[in-house]
Amino acid sequence: MSAMILSSAILAAQILLVAAMGCAALRVLRGPRAQDRVLALDTLYVNGAMLLLVFGIRTGTTHYFEAALLISLLGFVATAALSKFLMRGEVIE
């Protein structure tokens, strides 16, 4: 019973998260300006980290946790660097 509840909830969560990543990817492709693309890329990173956490729950191992932590770290660094670039025209002055 609990296995059925968990597996169906995990499947539904994965489908919802993939749809969310699709929406963010659509905004990356379509976004009229550079800041829209950067915002959508940040959202895509966070959704990817959530999808990896759900994968970790599905497989029952904690290995996916490190990948999610790395993705959230890299997302922060990438968005900060891109914002700096949009502001100044270069990243390291």
Added chain:
Amino acid sequence: MTHAADVPLWAAVPVAFLLLIGAGLALAGSIGLVTLRSFYDRMHAPTLGTTLGIGSILVASMLYFSILQTRFVLHEILIAAFMVVTTPVTLMLLARAALYRDEREGNPDAPPRRPTPVQD
């Protein structure tokens, strides 16, 4: 999914509920990212997923692994603390950059800047 049968029902229901809440909030934020009109409106939408969405998925993961391994598995707090610290910083940087670019180009969609205080 063999290990999922080891989880009792009283733990499986909140884990499933939190997973669905988190994924639904992420989807709502991303749909808002697609459908809202201006950049300054769209900026608010994904924060739904980056705060409460990832928070509830992290709580679900902590609960699930704590039950499965019969000990406290709390390392997901790292991601939660990191997201809470970094999301406002990145969005503030991005909003500043977008405002600067819009002002440079004289874009009429940009919100008016706060009037500067009078120097005495």
